[in-house]
Amino acid sequence: MAHTETPTDLGALVRCEAVAPSFRQRTYAAGRNAYGDLNLIAVTTQGRARLLLDDTGHDIGTDCILVLPHGMPGKIVVEAGARVWMIGFARSLQPMVTGAGTEGLKLDRILSHLTLTPADPEATRGTVLPLLPMLEAEIVDPARRSHVAVAALLRLILIATARMLRTEDAVGHQPETAILHRFRQLVELGYRDRRGLADYCHDLNLSYDRLHDICQRLLGRTPLTLVHQRVLLDATTRLAQTDDTVSRIADQLGFDEPTQFSHFFKRATGMSPRRFRQDARQSGTRKTDTAGLSFADWP
Structure with missing residues (x-):
C-alpha cells in the first residue's frame, strides 16, 4: 500500500x-x-x-x-x-x-x-x-x-x-464544557502515563460514546486527538527548549520505545523529532515563551 x-x-x-x-x-x-x-x-x-x-x-x-x-x-x-x-x-x-x-x-x-x-x-x-x-x-x-x-x-x-x-x-453548552474541562484536567494528570480512553471515561463516569459526542460537537475532535494534542505540546516544548535526547523525551512521555515516539511525532507534525528540533534551533526559537501553555488556570 x-x-x-x-x-x-x-x-x-x-x-x-x-x-x-x-x-x-x-x-x-x-x-x-x-x-x-x-x-x-x-x-x-x-x-x-x-x-x-x-x-x-x-x-x-x-x-x-x-x-x-x-x-x-x-x-x-x-x-x-x-x-x-x-x-x-x-x-x-x-x-x-x-x-x-x-x-x-x-x-x-x-x-x-x-x-x-x-x-x-x-x-x-x-x-x-x-x-x-x-x-x-x-x-x-x-x-x-x-x-x-x-x-x-x-x-x-x-x-x-x-x-x-x-x-x-x-456561552452555551455550559454543562458539557465543564465535562471537557474535567476531561482535560484528567489528561494533564495522566498523559505521561499513556492512560487509555477507558480510564478517562471511568473517572468521568461517562460512556465513551458520550465523551466522543461532546468532544466532536464542541471541538470537532475526538477524545484521542485531544490526548495526542497534549502529548504533542509537551514533546514540541521539550524538543525546542531542552537538550534531552529523543530517547529521553520518549521515556518522559511514557513511550515504550523511541521509535514509537518518533512515529507518533511524524504522523502528527509531518517531520521527525530531530528535524523539528533542528528547525526550531535554526530559527532561534529555543527560548520560546511557554507561559501561554500553562495548565495552572484550569478550574
Whole structure:
C-alpha cells in the first residue's frame, strides 16, 4: 500500500496573503485551490466582504474577523475597494497553534465553528494587523520558516479573535464544557502515563460514546486527538527548549520505545523529532515563551 507523507514545507501548511483594494470583486473558495486542505481566516481592514455558505450570506464589515473551520465549504467575496488579509493553515498544525488549558479550549472551539466577530477597530488594527506582515514574512522568507514561530503568531491572532467575541457569542453548552474541562484536567494528570480512553471515561463516569459526542460537537475532535494534542505540546516544548535526547523525551512521555515516539511525532507534525528540533534551533526559537501553555488556570 502506498504511503503518503504529510507535507512539511510551510508553503504547503500555511498561507497568508494581503488582498489589496481593486476595482473589481474577487472570490476566494475554502477547500479549493490554494486553500484546498486549509481552514480560512479573513481579516477585513477596509471595505466589506461577504461569506456565501450554502444558501445563506453573511456580511463581513470593516475591522471584523471571520473563521471558517477545516472542511466547511464556503466562498468569501471581497468587494471592490476592500482590503482583506486571507490566512489558512493545515489541521496538522492546530495542536501547536491552540496549545492547551482553558485558553486552548476556547481557541479549539473558534476553529471548530463558523466564527464572525463584531467590528472592533482597536483590536483589529492595534493587535491583529501588526502580526500579519510578520506571519507573511515567516512563511515567505526561506531564512525563517519556523513552525514554532508561525504557530505562535497564529495563536496570538486567534486569542485576539476570542477577545473580540461578545460574551453572548461565547456561552452555551455550559454543562458539557465543564465535562471537557474535567476531561482535560484528567489528561494533564495522566498523559505521561499513556492512560487509555477507558480510564478517562471511568473517572468521568461517562460512556465513551458520550465523551466522543461532546468532544466532536464542541471541538470537532475526538477524545484521542485531544490526548495526542497534549502529548504533542509537551514533546514540541521539550524538543525546542531542552537538550534531552529523543530517547529521553520518549521515556518522559511514557513511550515504550523511541521509535514509537518518533512515529507518533511524524504522523502528527509531518517531520521527525530531530528535524523539528533542528528547525526550531535554526530559527532561534529555543527560548520560546511557554507561559501561554500553562495548565495552572484550569478550574
